[in-house]
Amino acid sequence: MFGLWKNSHHDQENDQVQRELKVNELKTAIGPLSGRSLQYCTDACYKRYLEARNWNVDKSKKMLEETLNWRSTYKPEEIQWHEVAMEGETGKVYRANFRDRHGRTVLILRPGMQNTKSLDNQMRHLVYLIENAILNLPEGQEQMSWLIDFTGWSISNSVPIKSARDTVNILQNHYPERLGIAFLYNPPRIFEAFWKIVKYFLEAKTFQKVKFVYPKNNDSVELMRSYFDEENLPSEFGGKAMLNYDHEEFTRQMSQDDVKSAALWGFEKKLQHAGNGYSGAEVAPAPVGLAPLAG
Known part of the structure; x- marks a missing residue:
């Protein structure tokens, strides 16, 4: 037994x-890298890109270079809440006020609460919240969890296939190994047709992280509860907490996080907080020694 442990330990x-x-x-x-690319490419970042490409350096290099190009043009870290706040009025995507059992940030997605038509703006809103979820990860934690609530969802108000594909592409290509688990809670039967198309966009690693949960299926419910404390989990997901999205309160939180993000990335940015008294506040560059955001 000791010999087996010794060999196992040696292998590790x-x-x-x-x-x-x-x-x-x-x-x-x-x-060599400089500026925000240098800050983005931490050791943890390199490991995530390698993990996503099964530790193939050439494939990981291609993937990371494509992300660095995307970030230099899309500038996800510069998106401010006031630019996407209208997208968030119904609480269709927001960061939960609790974490899962692994300490991961939780994003709640409610596709039945879709309130806009612009796919570009919807994508910017989602990217902003992915960046915000990463900003709020505890030290040493790299991943987030997604909880998807299908209340009110129907084919008529579902996201177009293009939007679903763009979401998957951004998550897989530019945020590799950021998704720890995604629970799709009680999707209606008609969702199966939509899912048959969407799943073709998913890489095997991502596909394995997507779990369907049905209230009458004890195994799926138990799996979900192994990730979440029932006291924190909203009743919409079979838990005991009340899901109450307050747009004004969330706006205050995001406004504070915009200041944190600007300091973290080390650039001055005018933060315009529409309607809450914070207008044009200058943000100082990050102090020397502030820990960079883990890529």
Whole structure:
């Protein structure tokens, strides 16, 4: 028994060494970085891109370079809440005030609460909240959880296939290994037709993280409760908490997080908080030594 443990322990150490070598190899392949690209590419970031591409350095390099190009043009860290607040009025996507049992930030998605038509704005809103979920991760935690509530969802108000594909592409290509688990709670039977199309966009790693939960299926309910404390979980997901999205309160939270994000990324940004008295507040650059956002 001791010999087996010893060999297992040795294998783990060997794997760790091999992974560190791969990280260094990827760093060398990417080459010198500066500015926000340098800040984005932490060791944790390199590991996530390698993990997403099964530790193939060439494939990881291609993936990371595409993300760095996307971030340099899309500038997700610069999106401010006031720019996307209208998208959030119904609470169709928001960061929950609780974490899962692993300490991960939780995003609640309610596709039945869709309130706008612009796919570009909807995507910016989602990207903002993904960035915000990452901003609020505890130290040492890299992933978030998604809870998807299908109350009020129907084919007539469902997101277009293009929007679903764009969401999947952004999550998989530019936020690899950020999704820990996604629970789709009690989707209606008609959703199956929609899902048959969407699942073709999912890579195997992402597909395995998507779990369907049905209230009458004890196994799926137990799986969900292994990730969430019943006291925190809203009743819409079979828990005991009340789901009460307050747009004004959420706006105050996001306004504060915009200040944190601006400081974290080390750039001055005028934060315009519509309707809450904060207008044009200057944000100072990040103090020296502030921990960078883990890519």
